Amino acid sequence: MDKPHAVVIGSGIGGLTAAVALHRRGWQVTVLERAASLEPVGAGISLAPNAQRALDVIGLGDRVRSLAAWQGDGGMRRPSGRWISRTDSAAATERFGGAIVLLHRATLIDALVAELPASVIRTGTTAELVNPGTAGGARAVVRTSTADIEADLVIAADGINSAVRTHLFPDHPGPSYAGFTTWRVVVPAPEQPFAPHETWGRGALWGTQPLKDGRIYAYAAAVAPAGARAADDEKSELLRRFGAWHDPIPGIIAAVEPDQVLRNDVHHLIDPLPAFHRGRTVLVGDGAHAMTPSLGQGGNQAIEDAIVLAHHAAPDADLGTALAAYSADRLPRTGAIVRKAAQVARLMRLTSATSVGVRDTLMSAVSRLGPALVLRTFDGIADWQPPQHTYAARAKGMHMTQR
Template sequence: MAEAVVIGAGIGGLTAAAALARRGWSVTVCERAPSIEPVGSGLAIAPNALRALDTIGVGDRVRELAALQGVAGVRRASGGWLSRTSVKAAQDRYGDPIVLLLRSTVVELLADLLPPGALRLDTAVQGVDAASGRVTTDAGELRADLVVAADGIRSSTRRALFPGHPEPVYSGVTSWRFVASSRGISGQALTGAESWGRGQVFGVMPLARDEVYCYATATVPAGQGHATPEEEKAELLRRFRGWHDPIPALVDRADPARVVRSDVFYMDTPLPAFHRGRVALLGDAAHSMTPNLGQGACQAIEDAVVLAHRVGEGGPVEDALAAYTRDRLPRTTPIVQRSASINRMTRWSNPLAVTARDAVVSLAGLAGPTAALRQADAVFNWWPPEN
C-alpha cells in the first residue's frame, strides 16, 4: 500500500488525507499542535468547494448547515446597498448555495473521515527530503511515497523546497473575527452583507443556531495588535460604533476571549511550481490569499481532491505531482491576484477615491441581481476531476 504523510491538520491537510485514504493510500497526518481546534471563527464554503467535498462524501452534510437566506451583497457603512443579489439567484446559477459555518464544524467533519490512528497530534515536522520522501519529526522518522505539505502560510516546507522565493507580503490590513449571538436581532437587520467604509470593512454572516459570524478589516501598519482581548474588543467598538445596525450591537456582544486578530499576508509572487520531487504544497503553503473572495479554504479543498485524483491515476508520483502543478497553478494564481485587487480597493480612505469606488460598485449593482454573480463565474463554475 502506498504511504502518504500529510503535514498539517488544517482544512486542506485533512481534506487531502481523507481523499487519499478513499483512494487506498495509507495516510499519516502530522500536526504540531496538541489538538486540531482551528484558529479563526467561521468560513464560507462556495459551490466549487462543495463539489470538491462531494468527492469525499461530506458535501451534503455541509449543505444541510446552510443558513444564509434572502439577499446578500455589499453595503455602505451607513447601511445603504451598493450591490446585492438574492441567495436564490446564486443557488439557481451555480446549483449550490454558499454555506457559512463554523470552521470547527468543517474540521470535525473532515477529521471523522480519517482512518483510525492516522492523526498524530503534538508531532512537529523538522525536515523533509523531497527526493526520497523521508520526513523527520520530533518523534522519529517517517518514509513516504508522497508528502503533502499543508503547513500554512509560514510553511517551512515551502522555504526548504524554494529557498530564496519571496515570502508572503503584508496586505495592508489587519483583521478581526468572532462569533456572536443573533438572538433578539430582527431577521431584516441580520442580512448577510459586507459593509465598506473608508479603509475599513465589516462582514455580517448569519450561521445556524442563532449565531452570526462577524469579521472586520482595517488599514493599519502590521504588528499593531493590542495586548489584551478586552483592548481588541474596545478597538472594534471604537472603529465601528457609528456603522449601521446591527454592527455595533454585534460587536458589543462579542466575547473578548473569542475575538481573533491577525494581520493579513498573501503570496504576491506565485511559486514556480507546487511540488518538488515527492512533495506537494497545498493551500496557504502554496498560494495564501487575502480573504476578500472567501476562497482560501475553498482553494485548499480543491487542491486536495485534485492532488488525490492525480496520484490515484497510477504511474510515478513525480509525474502525478507535475500534473497537479499544471492543474492548480493556473487556477489559483488569478484568484490570489483578484482577491488582492479587491483588498486594495477596500483600503482606500481618501473621500474622493471612496466615492468613486462606491459609484462603480453601485453602477454594477444597477445592472441587476445577476451582475455580481457573473463576476464570480470563473471561480464558482469549477468542477472536480472525474474519478
C-alpha cells in the same frame, strides 16, 4: 502488496481533505499535527459551490449544503446602513449551482476527521522535512520528535509560513503584507433579524453572516500597519473603528468578550511559486498560494488542491507525472485567484472620500443592472467542477465497511 504511504504535515482544512481523499484513493495516510489537539484556530469559513462540489468527491458535499443559512436578500452596505448593492441566494444558486455556505471551521474539521481511522492523526508531533525525495527514486524523509518517517509522498499543509515551502524553494521571497488586518468573532444571533451583508467604509469593512446553528459569524478588516495591536484589547479597537456603524454591528461588538476576538494581519503570496511540488513533496493550501480573504476563497482553494492531488496521485501512478500534472492544474488557477483577490482588497483599502465615493457609486450602478453582474466577480471561480473521479463512490463503500 503494501499500500504506499503518504504523510500529511498539518491538520488544517487542506491537509485533512487531502488525507481523506488519499485514504479513499488507497493510500496509507499519516497526519502529523504539532498542536496537542485538533481545535481549529479561526472562526467561520465560507464554502462556495466550487468547494462544495469538491467535497462531493469524498461524500461531504451534501452535509455542507445542509448547513446553508443564507436565504433571500444580502449584499453590500455603507456604514450608514444604506445599501450599495444587493444579491440574493436564489440568483447565486441559479448561476453557480448553489449558494455560499457559512459554517464554523470546527464543524468542517470534525466532519473530515470522522472520515479517517483514529490511528491516522498524530497530534503533539512536530514535523520537519529532511529530504523531499525524488519522484522516481529515494523516498522523502520527515523528521518527527520521536523518529524519522520515510514516505512515498509528503503533503505539506503547514500554512502561510510553510517551512516546507522554504525548504523546497529557498529563493522565493515568501508572503508579503497585504496592507490590512482582520478581526473575527462568533456570537449569538441578535434578536432583530438582519440581511447578510458586507459593509464597506473608508479603508475598512465589516461582514455579518448567519450560521445554521443560530450564531453569527462576523468579520472585519481595516488598513493598519503590520504588527499593530490595540493598546487595551481588540474589542475596544472594534468599538473605536466600527461602533458607530449601522445595526446590528454595535450590538454584535457589545456581545463579544475581549478574549473572543481573533486578530490577524493579512499576508499573501503575490509572487507565485515556480511549482507546487519537488521530488515526492507537494504543497497544498496557504503554503502554496496564500491569498487575501477578499473573495472568501482561501479554504475553498485548499479543498480543491486536495481533491485534484488525489485525482492525479493514484497509488500505482507514476508519481513524477502525477505531481507535475497537479502543479500544472493548480498553478494557473490559484495564481489568477490570488491576483483577483488582491485587486478586490485594493478597493477595500481606499481611504480618500473621493475614491470611496466613486467606488460605491460604480458598485451601486452595477447592482441596478441586475444580480448577474454583481455575481460575475465569481465567474470562473464558483462554477469550477472537480476532475472526474471513478473511485469515490466505490471507495466510500469500502471505507464505511472498514469502519
